[in-house]
Amino acid sequence: MVTEKFVGWPLVEQDYAVHILTPDINNIKDIKDKTVIYTEGWQQGPLAAVLRGGINAKAVLDVLAASGVREITIFHLEEKIPYLEDVFLSSVVAPAHEMFDHVAVHWRREPSIYDLVTQIGKDYNMLLFGAPLALSEILPFYKSIKEYYAGSITIVKASSHDIEFDETDEIYKWLRQRTFEATDFALPSVLRSHKKKLNKKIAVILPSLNEERTVGNVIETALEVKDAGIIDEVILVDSQSTDNTVSVAETFGIPVFRHPEIEPQLGSYRGKGEAMYKSLFVTDCDILAWVDTDIESITPRFFYGLLGPMLTHPEIKFSKGYFSRPVRVEASGLELGGGRVTEIFARPWINAFLPQLSGFIQPLAGTVAIYREEMLKMRIPANYGVEIAMLVQAVANAGLWSTCQVNLGEVIHRSKDVASLSEMSFQILQVLIELMGIKELGRHETLRRVYSAFGKFELSSKRFKTFWREYKSEASDKI
Ligand SMILES: O=c1ccn([C@@H]2O[C@H](COP(=O)(O)OP(=O)(O)O[C@H]3O[C@H](CO)[C@@H](O)[C@H](O)[C@H]3O)[C@@H](O)[C@H]2O)c(=O)[nH]1
Numbered sequence: 150m151v152t153e154k155f156v157g158w159p160l161v162e163q164d165y166a167v168h169i170l171t172p173d174i175n176n177i178k179d180i181k182d183k184t185v186i187y188t189e190g191w192q193q194g195p196l197a198a199v200l201r202g203g204i205n206a207k208a209v210l211d212v213l214a215a216s217g218v219r220e221i222t223i224f225h226l227e228e229k230i231p232y233l234e235d236v237f238l239s240s241v242v243a244p245a246h247e248m249f250d251h252v253a254v255h256w257r258r259e260p261s262i263y264d265l266v267t268q269i270g271k272d273y274n275m276l277l278f279g280a281p282l283a284l285s286e287i288l289p290f291y292k293s294i295k296e297y298y299a300g301s302i303t304i305v306k307a308s309s310h311d312i313e314f315d316e317t318d319e320i321y322k323w324l325r326q327r328t329f330e331a332t333d334f335a336l337p338s339v340l341r342s343h344k345k346k347l348n349k350k351i352a353v354i355l356p357s358l359n360e361e362r363t364v365g366n367v368i369e370t371a372l373e374v375k376d377a378g379i380i381d382e383v384i385l386v387d388s389q390s391t392d393n394t395v396s397v398a399e400t401f402g403i404p405v406f407r408h409p410e411i412e413p414q415l416g417s418y419r420g421k422g423e424a425m426y427k428s429l430f431v432t433d434c435d436i437l438a439w440v441d442t443d444i445e446s447i448t449p450r451f452f453y454g455l456l457g458p459m460l461t462h463p464e465i466k467f468s469k470g471y472f473s474r475p476v477r478v479e480a481s482g483l484e485l486g487g488g489r490v491t492e493i494f495a496r497p498w499i500n501a502f503l504p505q506l507s508g509f510i511q512p513l514a515g516t517v518a519i520y521r522e523e524m525l526k527m528r529i530p531a532n533y534g535v536e537i538a539m540l541v542q543a544v545a546n547a548g549l550w551s552t553c554q555v556n557l558g559e560v561i562h563r564s565k566d567v568a569s570l571s572e573m574s575f576q577i578l579q580v581l582i583e584l585m586g587i588k589e590l591g592r593h594e595t596l597r598r599v600y601s602a603f604g605k606f607e608l609s610s611k612r613f614k615t616f617w618r619e620y621k622s623e624a625s626d627k628i
């Protein structure tokens with residue numbers, strides 16, 4: 150049963166749709182542009198909100214305030230990742246103090262929301278929750294809570310202009326089936342046995358350019374995973390570092406190459422893409438994985454996590470790492486964004502022109518693994534466009550379902566200044582224009598920047614030509 154307005158609910162504002170939940174319900178509807186209250190009904194007596202943070206949690210506060218509630222009790226399960234608490238603090242705790250006369254926040258440590266509800270349920274006639282992300286998850290969530298709580302349940306979904314993901318959406322399906330957690334692959338014996346069955350050799354290639362501070366730790370961590378029998382080779386490919394990166398790497402006894410010296414007759418360009426292109430000449434392994442050498446928060450998880458889905462799902466030919474990169478911003482306290490170039494340039498571009506890739510959380514991540522035979526089909530730009538180029542071609546050549554992404558945890562790495570990121574974006578832009586065959590837009594390769602101060606101008610301009618590599622034409626006999 151669905152009604153527009155539930156009479157039992159003492160709402161004083163009209164911007165809400167109220168849908169009745171009953172234990173035998175098997176379908177619920179959304180109403181666009183309205184906050185929706187999925188509820189078993191208003192119950193007089195003590196009530197509490199169980200909130201994690203985010204827009205649906207905030208919507209619970211809005212609904213209660215609009216219903217005339219002046220005092221609120223909030224239960225919150227402590228996050229395993231502490232910075233997520235900033236989301237709770239900024240979206241729930243801070244506004245609650247503005248909206249209610251009295252606010253009690255209880256930080257809890259039960260292992261799950263169901264344990265929490267079991268503990269507190271008898272004290273409240275009514276419990277309110279923020280809705281899970283997808284509409285399709287609301288009903289299962291309701292039914293699970295119902296098993297542990299006898300009072301009246303209410304789930305609130307914020308008004309949103311967003312298009313909901315649903316089961317018919319291909320990206321949603323892909324996200325569900327092709328997004329993995331690195332921690333699910335933490336048992337070396339299981340990965341070893343999959344690797345044996347798959348019968349493929351794996352090389353981890355570490356690209357470096359002036360990473361003397363972090364490279365040693367990255368190599369050591371990679372070697373741990375090699376010792377565990379998950380990878381066969383660890384190789385460093387350096388882009389002519391001017392610090393001690395190479396000598397640090399050499400102390401570990403791994404093969405170390407300066408990429409201009411690899412197949413020198415093919416010439417040499419500067420850039421990370423060039424290092425990745427040349428790596429195929431220094432190993433004959435079947436699967437190649439790259440992990441950046443500037444990652445301060447490196448752990449074995451980065452390596453086995455990236456490779457785990459490929460080892461356990463032979464149909465997966467390309468694996469991309471993703472991670473959280475907490476960035477502090479003024480207004481909301483914290484953004485869980487993907488990186489500045491990702492959010493401001495790559496993601497909007499992808500959604501506008503390459504929506505099939507919109508499920509990738511970190512489309513620019515440098516932590517990637519691919520089957521050698523798939524890489525051989527690709528055109529590789531020498532510059533920072535390499536990551537997006539490989540992603541676009543991986544999906545174009547073998548289909549979205551041959552790709553996956555893996556949550557590797559949190560990445561703390563050396564951050565570039567905005568001017569450097571602007572140059573990186575310019576390179577990625579050039580690569581996308583080329584790959585998408587929209588050259589008629591013109592290929593302007595100069596990035597001009599005008600600085601102005603005290604009425605004077607200074608002009609800097611830098612040329613970014615994208616050099617493309619192809620295995621087919623240039624080097625097929627060598628690899
Ligand atoms: O010419 C180069 C430039 C960089 N690197 C190494 O490549 C990795 C990543 O480079 P970095 O300059 O730190 O890139 P980010 O600013 O972190 O950029 C992100 O976005 C880029 C574009 O997608 C990706 O290439 C990166 O891997 C990804 O971390 C590091 O280990 C570098 O030492 C090289 O080997 N050669």
Ligand SMILES: O=C(O)[C@H](O)COP(=O)(O)O
Pocket residue numbers: 474487488489490491492513514563564565570
């Ligand atoms: O992936 C990105 O967008 C860039 O590498 C920038 O990342 P940052 O904003 O975390 O430095």
